[in-house]
Amino acid sequence: MAEKSAQYPMVPWSTCMEFVEIVASFNLKAVSYAEVAKKYGLNSPTAKSFTSKVSTCRQFGLLTTSGGNTIQLTDTCKRILYPTGEDVAPIKKACFGMPPLYTKLIAAYDGKAVPSKDLLANILMKDHKIQKSVKDKAAQVFIESAEQLGLIKGGILCYSSDETSEDSYPSQPVEEPSVEPHGMQSSVSPLSGQTLSDYSNNESDFITQAIPCESGKIARFIIPVDATEDDLLLLRDMFDVLLRRKFKIDAKDNN
DSSP states (O other): OOOOOOOOOOSOHHHHHHHHHHHHTTOOSSEEHHHHHHHTTOSOTTSHHHHHHHHHHHHTTSEEEETTTEEEEOHHHHHHHSOSSSOOHHHHHHHHTOSHHHHHHHHHHBTSBOOOHHHHHHHHHHHHOOOTTTHHHHHHHHHHHHHHTTOEETTEEOSSGGGOSTTTSOSSOOBOOOSSSSOOBOSBOTTTSOBHHHHHHOGGGEEEEEEEOTTSOEEEEEEETTOOHHHHHHHHHHHHHHHHHHHHHHHHHHO
């Protein structure tokens, strides 16, 4: 049996947007696979041309599926399709960075020249477990999607270049969560002892994940590529502390 390829977006961003617009046209909370497939003139929702769109839209965080037979748009997708005055470009960019493969490619090439399609295809096969039979398609889709979102400028991948203002990376030290009412502030990462300037100088040593918030701002995880399981468990515990603190603040404000 041939080895299965690692997951990768199989259709470009523009195709995904066309797909979710069709799903949205039903004006239903959830739509069956079969009904959406009919819109494409397909007799079966198991056709590769259909499942590839569903898979890629899920990787971009544009839709969710249930029971293998219904499709539902995410709140993030609805913010893109039905903007209410906010700039949706950062939301689209965050979606582009959501597939695990793209997270790694962004970490490797952000601010650098994007390899040619042929070279990138070989890199995907060698370093990212993308099978030879699909490596060219995977490389082409990455480049096409980045171009469609305006993220490649002069051959350079510019994923975070316009987000390095005061609104994105904090100019003040990053607060390290603690159980005390006022956590000690430090610009050092609890995972690696590295600072934000270390990240800026050695971005290939980190994995970044951008997540759009309801306010329109972007939350960003910056994690060393060599973070251990214990490191990630520590992060989870830190988020639990932040959640408890947030609930206490909200409860106090409501009293």
